[in-house]
Amino acid sequence: MSARTSGPAESADAVTADAAGAVAPVDTLTFDAALAELQDVVGQLESGNLPLEAAIAAFERGVQLHDRCARLLDEAELRVQRLVEEAGGALRAVELDPDEPAGT
Numbered sequence: 001m002s003a004r005t006s007g008p009a010e011s012a013d014a015v016t017a018d019a020a021g022a023v024a025p026v027d028t029l030t031f032d033a034a035l036a037e038l039q040d041v042v043g044q045l046e047s048g049n050l051p052l053e054a055a056i057a058a059f060e061r062g063v064q065l066h067d068r069c070a071r072l073l074d075e076a077e078l079r080v081q082r083l084v085e086e087a088g089g090a091l092r093a094v095e096l097d098p099d100e101p102a103g104t
Helices: 031-047 052-086
Strands: none
Touching (some): 031 052
16 A cells, blocks of 8 residues: 555545646635635535545645635735835724624
8 A cells, every 4th residue: 555645635526626627726826716615615524425535635625725814814914004004004903893884
């Protein structure tokens, strides 16, 4: 039996592939693409219809996608902070309630 050297992206059932069937490396995905694929992976895992190896591969890919999304969000937050600072504005934390109407 040979050692497994490929990553979790080899399972066609567990990840989103492009039109040619190739799976994009996680570190090349945009936030929207990574989030969409993460949602697909979560749906596949929640269905309970994946064989064990495919479920493990999907979980591994999901962790990578989650990390990519978190990293991109952190980078976006830093960019916004820099833009505000360059514009001479002061940053302050604001508690937001998504159920509260804007401006109240």
